[in-house]
Structures are given as C-alpha cells and as structure tokens.
Amino acid sequence: MKKQRLVIAGSGSTYTMGMMMSLIEEKDHFPLKDLVFYDIDEKRQERNAEATEILFKERYPELESFSYTTDKKEAFEDADFVFVQIRTGGLAMREKDEQISLKHGVVGQETCGPGGMAYGLRSIGDMIQLVKDIREYAPKAWILNYTNPAAIVAVALKKEFPDDERLLNICDMPIAIMISYAKMLGLEVWDIVPEYFGLNHFGWFTKIYDTAGNDHTDRLKSKIIHEGFIPEDKEIANDVSWQKTFEQARKMLMDFPEFLPNTYLQYYLYPDQMVEKEDPNCTRARQVIDGRQKRVHDTCDGIIEQGTAEGADLHVDIHGVFMVKAAASLAYNLNERYIVIVENNGIISNLPHDAMVEVPALMTANGPKPFAIGEIPVFYKGLIEGQYAYEKLVTEAYFENSYVKLVQALTLNRTVINPVKAKAIVDEMIEVNGPYWPELK
Template identity: 55%
Template sequence: MRAHNVLIVGGGSTWTPGLLKSICARKNSFPINRLVMLDINEERQKIIGEYAKVLFQEEYPELDFHYTTNKEEAFREDLDFVFVQMRTGGYTMREKDEKIPLQLGVIGQETCGPGGFAYGMRSIRDMVQLVEDVRAKTKDAWILNYTNPAAIVADAIGRIFPEDKRILNICDQPENLLRSYGRILDKDPREFDPVYFGLNHFGWFTNLYDENGNDLLPELREKILSGGFRPVDYEQRDQSWLDTYSMVEQIVQDFPDYLPNTYLQYYLYPDKVKQKLDPDFTRANEVMAGREKRVFEECERVAEMGTSQESKVVHNDAHGEFILVVAESIAYNKGSHFIVILKNEGLVENLPEDAMVEVTASLTANGPRPYSVGKIPTFYKGLIEGQFAYEKLTVEAYLEGSYDKALQALTLNRTVVSASKARDVLDALIEANRGYWPELRSERPAPALV
C-alpha cells in the first residue's frame, strides 16, 4: 500500500487536531509519507503544530511532519492530496457576517443568508489562488475542499477551472447526520446506503438502506417524531448546535416526506429562528469563548507537558475522519459511497444542469461516479431552484463585480426576501468587507429619495 504526501491548508483551524488524530488512527488504511500544514496565521499554526509534534512522536513517529507559513515549502511537485479548510477573514469577519444582518433585522448565520453571501464572496478569491498554487506545481494532486460556503465555492471553482477533474468539494454535515442516525438506530453508519439530493446545506435524505436493502428511513422518522433528534456527539456540543438539531423534529412534522439537513431551519423558519438569535452574542462569540479557547489551551498544555495521552482536545472526529475516508476511497480505488458536491448534469432530472448538487457517489481513483435520483417533487424543486439562483447570482456578482446581481442574490434568499432589507444589508456588508471583496458597481442609477 503506497504512502502519500499530504498538505493541510488551514492548519491553524480548531478542527485540525481532530484531523491529526484521525490521521494517526487510520495510518494503516491511509499511510502518509510526508504531512505539511500551511496557514497564514503563524500564531495559530504554531500552537496546533507543536501539539501535532507531540501527538505524532507518540502515535506516528515514522511520519515526516512539519508546519509552515511559507507557500514555497508547502506546494511541491510530489503532492498527492491537498486538504483545504480555509476561513478567509477568520472569526473576526465571521462575527461581522453574523451580527450585521441581525442588526438589520434578518438572519445572521455563518453559511446561510447574508452571512454566507459575505463569507462566499471572501472565500472565492483565496480558493482560486489555492488551486493556482497547487496546479503550478502538480496537475495530479487531488484537492479535497471543506472551505465554506461549499455551494458557492464549488460553483465558482467549477466555472473558473472547468477542466480540472481533481477538485472535489465535500461537507461533513451529511456525514454528521448519518452518524447521528446510526446512534439513534444502534447501527454502524458506514453500512448505510443513503439516497440524498439537494444543494450544500440545503438537502434531504429520501431513503436510508441497510446492508440487506431495507429502508430504515420510516423507522428513523418515527423515532425522531417521538423522541426528537440530537447529534451523535451531543454531550460535547455547544447549545446553539443542540438548538439546531432540535428543529429537525419540527421540520419532519411539517414536511414528513424526507429527512432534512439541519441547516434548512434557517430557510423554512427564518422568523422563528431569528427570534432565538442574540445579535450581541452570536455563534462566532460562542465558538471563540468555547471551542476555540478549549482547543488552543489544550494544545498548549499538550506541547508543554510533552505528551498527548489522555488529552481531550478532540471532541468531534467526523470532520477529520470523513476527509480521510474520502481520500482512502480515491487513493486505493475502493469505490465507497459518500455524499459529495457535483455538477448536476441530469443527476436530479428536473433541476438545472449547471447546479452544484449534493448527491451520493461512489469515489474511485478516476473520481466520483454519482447516482442519479430522477425527478423530485415540486415543493423541493421550487426551494432548490430559488436557492440555486441565489448561489449562481452570488458567484456572478463576484466574477463580474456586479452590485446589481449581489442585490438580486440577497433579495432571492429566503432568509431575507425584502429587497429593501437586502439593499441595507448589502451596503453594510460591502463596507465591512473592504479589501476582501472585489469592488461592486451598479449599472443602474441610484434610486430616487422620496
């Protein structure tokens, strides 16, 4: 079994320790020869990097590991996989993404609504640069991308690099849901054969087959309706995530056909969800005061003590393990099933061909082999077409520097709806994102004051 050379972009992320721990746990199924972590934030990178040194010394001493802020050291000709988890602007900009919309009366959330719009407009530039940096050195490395908001990033990258077949956009939320289903049903989620359709953070499970071909979705639906829904690792989750998962029961009560992605709460019940959000203490503040603080303090403790034994720095391994099992399936031509983001091209028969849909696919050494889901009912089709139009206009606003398309995008989004609110939020976000976004210009005269 050939060992691989791997680069992690965004090594200073609070999710990186889970990824590093998973690398150790899966060293026999996905052996790595050289691992490099790259981040532009030297301070964050060093804290995680020093933790990694201790971890690998104890659990993976044969691994050639180092971390850097120098792109010349990171991007090399012999790379096999690049794992990408960038956050352009860090938590400082995430906080603005969430608070500015809330202050103006609409949903403020990291990847949904105006917050996701702002984040996407920032992420595109850095993702394009990342692909160019990798491809300047190697045409063969697989780029596995976690960078959010995944739907907008995937659409932009697909337009800018249409011939690059070794970029795969993935999200760990369907994986988290499958693990949660496994806990509810007391079954191994890796044995599930799911049928799923939608866009990223905007999709539904239609079937959940077991190893014998039995559809477990009806049983799972009844368990959710009678006992609620909690994430697989609910003992370690922040309250905001528990609130998010608790909304699944409401969605299933109102729309029982399929099982929803948790993010649909923001689009189906924006008024109800907005009432629960604190404009002065958002999810970004919760993370900075909670997970981020815990992770960095624990990494510093491990580095100081010189041992990672009994460390509790990792609280959710789905993020880290998922990208590794995806890489394994590609590297060793396993053909395992995963829910990934791909250009539609008929996979969902009655959706636009160019939509970046999230569906189940078999991952091989030659890339994904997706499974079509046929036609979907009118209600779900209508929701998805509206969301896709928003995502498409967002990408076009970035590529064309178009204020008009940015305004159209936000007006279409179900978390906003009002054109006047869309304009207010857009203008505020433009001001907050100077230096990150391209300049947006309007081809239309300014509205007259009345």
C-alpha cells in the first residue's frame, strides 16, 4: 500500500487537530509518508503545528516527515493529496456577516442567506488562486475541498476548472446526521447505506438502509418523531445551538414527512423563527470564537507547554474521518460509497445539468461515480431550482463584477426574498467586505 504525501491547506483551522486525530485513527487504511501544513497565517499555523509535532511523535512515530510552511512550492510539490479548509476573512468577518444579516431581520449564518453570499464572494478568489498554486506544483494531486460555503465554491471552481477531474468538494454534514441515525438504530455509522439528493446544505435522505439491505427508513422516522432527535457527533453533541438545530430537524420531518431533511434546511423553511432565536451580540461566530476556537487553542498551548499530548482534550471527529476515508477510497480504488458534490449531468434528471448536486457516489481511483437519482418530486425540485439559481447568480456576480446579479441572488434566496431588503444588505456588505470582494458595478 503506497504511503501518501498529504498537505493540509489552511492548517491554522480549529478543525486541524481533530483531523490529526483522524489521521492517527485511520493510519492503517490511509498511511502517510509525509505530512505538510500550509497556511498564510504563520502564527495561527504554528500553534497547531507544534502541538501536532508532539502528538505525532507519541502516536504516529512511523511518519517519515512532518513540516509546516508558508511557501507554496515547499508545501505542494509532489503532493498526492491536498485537504483544503480555508476561511477568507476569518471568524471576525463571519461575525460581521451574521450581525449585518440580523440587523436587517434575516438569517445570520455562515453558509445560508446573506452570510453565505458574503462568505462565498470572499472564498471564490482565494480558492481559485489556491487551486492554481497546487496545480503548478502538483498537477495530479487529489484536491479535497471542505471550504465553505461549499455549494457556491463548487459552482465557481467548476466554472474556472471545468476539466479538473481531481478536484472534489465534500461536506461532512450528511455523515454527521447519519451518526445520530446510527445511534438511534443501533448500527455503526459506516454500516448505513443512505439514499440522498440535493445541493450542499440543501438536501434530503430518501432511504436509510444497512449493508445487509434492510430498510430502516420508516422506523427511523417514527423514532425521531416520537423519541426526539439529538446530535451525537462529539464535536457538536454538547453544543446548545446544534441541539436546537436537531430539534428543528424533527419539526421539519413532522411538517414534511416524505423525506428526512438535512438540518440546514431549517434556515430556508423557517427563516423568521431562525431570526427570532438569534442574538446579534452573541452570534454563532462569537460562540465558535469563545467556544471551539478557545478550547482548541488552549489544548494546543497545553500540549506545547507540557511537551506531551497525554491527557489532552483531543478526539477523532467525523469531519476528519470522513475526509480521510474518502481519500483512502480514491487512493486505493476501494469503491466505497460516500455522499459528495458532483456536477449533475443528468443524475437528477429534472434539474439543470450544470448544477453541483450532493448525492451518493462510489469513490474510485478514477474519481467519484455517482448513482442516478432520476426525477425528484415537484416540491423539492422547486426549492432546489430556486436555491441553485441563487448560487449561480452569486458566482456570476463574482466573475462579472455584477452588483445587479448579487441583488437578484438575495432576492431569490428564501431567507430574504424582499428586493428592497436585498439591496440594503448588499450595500452594507460591500462596505464591510471591500478588501475581500471584487469591485461590483
């Protein structure tokens, strides 16, 4: 089994240490020769890197080389895989996005509504440049992108790199939901075989089987409705905001019982309720800054100070395990089934061919091989077409420097709808995002 040269781009992320634990957990299935951290924020990267160096000496001594750098050539040359998790503007800009949205009485969230629009416009340029940098030094590397908002980023990257077959956008939200399904059904999450369709953060599970072919869908629906629904993934299980989100997913299922919803649909189906429960002075971004970010930074500082990772608050997270398992399936042609983002091309036959859809696919050495979905019902088709039009307009606004298309995008988005409000939000977002956005005309 070939050992891989892996690069983590955006290694200053608060998710990096969970990813490191996942690499340790999966080292027999995705063995590494070299691991490289790359980030433009040297100081933020350094904390994670120094803690990782100690952690790997103790738990991954067979790794031949670990390094961290801000030099593109040093990072990407001869890479086999690059995992990308960048956040242009950082959590500080996410907080501003959320506050501006809430000020105008609409959803404040990093991937949905105006927050997703603002973050998307910030992400596109940096992601395009990053892919170009990687391709300069590693033309054949697999690029697995986690950068949000994945839906908008996926559309933009497909437009810019239409023939790059080794560039794949993936999201861990479906598998995070499946962890809760598995707990309720008494199964292991990797023994669940889901049927699913939609866009990123905008989809539905239609069936839940196990590897023996048993259909658990109706039993699962009944358990969620009558027993409740809670997050089980360690990263979010004790987070009050996520607990409320899973409660809302139960309500969505009760209101629309045909399919099991992705939790993010709450922002589009109940936007007014989502606004009412948010506090502009304690946004979701602020909760992350004071919560996960502080916890991760404190943990890394403790490891560095003590010179050991023994007793540190580190654990394997689904974000990392999903990425590593998907990479292993690509690297070793395992043909394992994962939910990923791919160009539609008739997969969902009554949606646009160029839509970037999120569906189950076999991950092979030649890339993802998605399963055909066929036609979807009118209600879901209508919702998806409106959301995809928004995503496409945001992307076109970036490439065409179009103010009008950005206002059109928000007017279409179910979290806004009102064109007067859409224009006011875009105007204020331009002021705040000036250095990060293209100059709109």
